[in-house]
Amino acid sequence: MKVEWLLWFFLLIVCFSWVNGLEFEEDNEFAEFEVADEKKTETTEEVVPDETPKVKVPEEEAFAEFETTEKKVPEEAKDDFSDIAEEEEYDAFDSKVEEGAEEKKTLEIKPLTFADIPTHFRSNWSSYQVEAVALFIIFLYTVNYFIGKQRNQSLAYRWFDDNIEFLRDQFALVGDDGISENPDGTLIKETDSSYLVWCSGRVGISGMLSQMKLVKRQDVIGTVYNWFRPKTDRVIHKIDLDKNEIDSVIFVMGNKKSVAKAVKDYTDLATYAIERKGLERFGLPASFALHAEIAETISAILDPFVVQHLQKYEKYIDLIHITDQFCGVKLQEGETYTRLPDTSENMFFTFNVIDSPDSLEVNRALLNLTFYLLEKLRRYRLSREGKVKAEKKRQSFADSFLKVTHQQRQEAMQARREEQARERKQRLIEEEDPEKQRRLQKLEDKREQRAKAPKMKQLRLK
Template identity: 65%
Template sequence: MRLFRAILICLAIALAVVPVLSLEFEEDNEFAEFEVADEVPVEKPPVKSPVEAEKVAPPKAAETETKTPVNDKDADDFAHLSEEEEFDIEEPKQDESEIEATDEKKPLEIKPLQFTDIPNHFRTNWSSYQVEALALSIIAIYMLNYLHGRQRNQSIANQWFQDVEPNLTDQFALVGDDGTSSNPEGGLLKETDYSYVLWCSGRVGVQGLLCQLRMIKRQDVIGLVYNWYKPRTDKVTYKFELDSGELDPIVLVLGNKKNVTKAVKELADLSTYAIERKGLERFSLPASFGLWAEIPETISAVLDPYVVNLINQYEKYIDLIHISDQFCGLKLQEGETYTRLPDTTPSMFFTYNIIPSEDSGTATRALLTLSIYLVDKLRRYRLSREGKAKADKKRQSVEESYLKVTHQQRQEIAQARREEKARERKQRLLEEEDPEKQRRLQKLEDKRELKAKQPKMKQVRMK
């Protein structure tokens, strides 16, 4: 019996061990996926086009795991190993070479080309350059007008000089010399494109003659357009500066009413002396003229039959005639005062219009002759005793009024200076730290105040 039991047990163990030994166990290697087989050729995948790559997506490689049969006891022994908390295995990091290899295998996405809209050439699309065309047109118009206007003013000035040159050469020793020019025979001196001057000298009793041409700004488009709204004409002014004592006390102005009224308001000598407006009926002057004079006696001396005849003949050419022995420029603005008596110069101004016409040359020469005629006549003219006394009285009253105004100003300045000195003395007295010295200063200040309060008495000596 014992032998039979031992044989059964051996058979049972043999039957249990034989199936297990018949199985083929694979070696469990955890680092097998990182091992590279030696001398195993790597096949490169065929290159596919982008369209085929998008249609056919590469299948994902499924990881196969080999399961090893184990017994129940073994399973119980290793049951704690199935929990995730016991084995938290980190995935291995890939090498950079493998990352680059995977990037090379990824197909490149090619985006379709986008073409930008390009405008047509300007020669086929002129409407796109309207602003530029307008700007170029304005510049071209301005340049053409500038060249034409400058040439026009130059020609008018040259024509005027040709008309007056013979007469000026006969009356003056030097024509065209202002004393500073390197070329005495230069003729007209151009200041701007619309302004010219001519200086003449070398005549008895006359310091000099300054001829000023002020023309329309034809070279400027804006000035030309402005002239359409307020029409103006080219003007020439003859300014005669006489020597001291060559002209008796005369202040007179005549010419166009509008310009005469404006001159009386703006010029200092006219607003001070020529304050009486005279009638024109008995002088046979045109109705469009105005006349202001200081002494009525001087009007008959200026307006003789020869002068009146020329004025009526060339009425449209005459703008202003201003004669004054007290000319000192423009009048001071409101609130301004003279610090000293202004310097006066006996002067005569003749302003004429330059109007292009058939007789413009004759009118220019005749009016220049009229100007020189009045200069010579008034140099020889002498006022009567009554007229001279009246003129001297007027000038003396003007000087006294000026001295009175300036005396009051000087008093105000002196009073302000005294007050400033008194404030300085009081300030020094307050800042003094020495009591003895402060007492002496206070005593001197009280003495000054007492002296200032005493009435001023005039001492009279009896002989």
């Protein structure tokens, strides 16, 4: 718990520093872009072409120079060498025009441009605050996962080590996982918050499954949710009894909230069990509730030894459920059974696991209570009146169930008949032999006539 508080303290410090950074940050939202533009301008100014650009000679100057040269030539020479001079002057003019075009092309080279590079990480830490918070949350979740996983594992193995010797006194095989060559002393890890122990080898029962349902300490969200709605670690012992090992008994007692939830969820309790008042005369704690099918089973189960343990370990006992008609949880709204559900004889003991100095003594006492009630219920038999009352309730439930499901069964039978008729017609169509086809057609006609004929009963008088 100290480590969890320390982690949350560090998270608050990071959030506080982030808020302060946002308060003192400059209002200029375009500062980064201005810095990038300044750098771009400086870079552009520093770029100097390596070659000195040539001077451009305009075409007008070339024409003027040509005319001046033409004026300077004497008329006598012009007459004698007019053809040669004109050719040379035109060649010189063409060469100057070509040089001017080349110089124009060289001057039209575009300056170099550089891509905008984002600012360095160290120059602006405020831009990465969201990423820093996300990384810190991931780090916090990872640390909490490993710490919570290790704590759940240590709690499960500590409980198993404290009770394995007592379980070996009660069963021939303890901790069988079905895989190991040595099927003994194995704690099965189902999830990070659920561990299983399977025990077998005892007269009257097929086995006992002990499941440890621990708080999800490895999950940060589950840990925070547990602060608002605290939960405790629990161990559930489910005992599967052999057929006809116990009499017609349906009984549940324990914490009021747990009992109310069980009566709402399980079919056997919702159908047969009735809430019993006046628990003070039985000596049960005020925080307990009790539902039972037959009243006489209450006094038979709650003897002085059981009542003493219930009073002494009130905060450790969550639920005790004994039934010979267990068929699982109730169906969801809109779902129905097509046939009467299969039932089994089971006993459920749910105990709270509280880490304390005397936890070893408490675990031994609760396991002792479990096997005491197991042997007591195996020996217990209802009176004749109680047996008749229990059988009437079970028969009444079966009759009401058949009435409810009668329409569903009729619809299912009609669907099967239609499916069989379609198969016969398909076989008749696919038949290639004309003789067999006629014979199948006659049989089909007879079936249709029998179905259409009125049903009459024949009475014979002697």
